[in-house]
Amino acid sequence: MADRDQSSAAPVLSVVIPCYNEGENVPLLFGRLMPALHALGVSIEVICVNDGSSDDTLDRLRAVQRDEPTLRIVDLSRNFGKEKALSAGLAHTRGQAVVPMDADLQHPPEAIAPMLEKWREGWEVVCARRDARAGQSLKDRLFARGFYWVFDHLSDVRLPREVGDFRLMDRRVVETINAMPERSRFMKGIFAWVGFRQTEILYHQGERAAGISKFSPIKLLRFAFDGLTSFSNFPLRVWGVIGAAISTLAFCYILVRIIRTLVWGIDVPGYESILVSVLFLGGMQLLTLGIIGDYLGRVFDEVKGRPLFIVRRLYEPGEE
Structure with missing residues (x-):
């Protein structure tokens, strides 16, 4: 294949x-990134x-x-979140090949x-797959594994x-990604959805150079739910199945109560069963409404x- 350069x-x-608030990492990042990029021998x-x-x-x-x-700076008017900041960066690229990476050096520049x-060689997407999750607890690793399992089975x-x-x-x-008009941006899903010829390389994820992660457990959970609802309508459709199952169980229970009354007569009703049924069905309805509301x-x-x-503002090289 002809050299694309x-x-x-x-x-x-x-x-x-x-x-986003990576001031401590900026000198560390460029002290390692630029030598790795200049060693490539390309523009x-x-x-x-x-x-x-x-x-x-x-x-x-x-x-x-x-x-x-070679550095261009896109300064956004406020904090829009990582997914949209990444979209902004992709929209301003001009290169024949584009590599998104984090500023904390967990993505090693040497892997480029x-x-x-x-x-x-002709591959259109080259994914970097980490060999291990450095700096993450067992809980975080289990959460990530659970997310991938749910996403694969529901999307x-x-x-x-x-x-x-x-x-x-x-x-x-x-x-192709820049032309996608959707505003709910789950970039990992978008990268996978567009397809093209893909391959992988393996890399070792480093520890965060400085600072702390901006993702709290609540933000990670919300991010995971956003990813699922961006690429699957299963959370909407599943409530039809759950509603049918609950209705079937309720109908069977009514038949049992009718037969019991005909055989043994009317007994003293139990308030506990009524209370549990009302609370359960009310909770299910509110949960359903919440998911519908999200969509x-x-x-x-x-x-x-x-x-x-x-x-x-867009800061180009040489501007004051």
């Missing part, structure tokens, strides 16, 4: 890095998306940019070289195991048609 005047490689650009950081992330990125002409080699899209946002994508893949909220967001993100 010569196919366009655009940079060969774009690296996208969403940043590059690095796009950092400042996702409404409240610390000195933007100032530190600007300081790096003064000495690094083997991904680039796979891309040159038509299968997520590659132990693969996050760290991957290389061909320009055609990125343009309806997504429809509401889509109908409003608001942009995914708002760029306050």
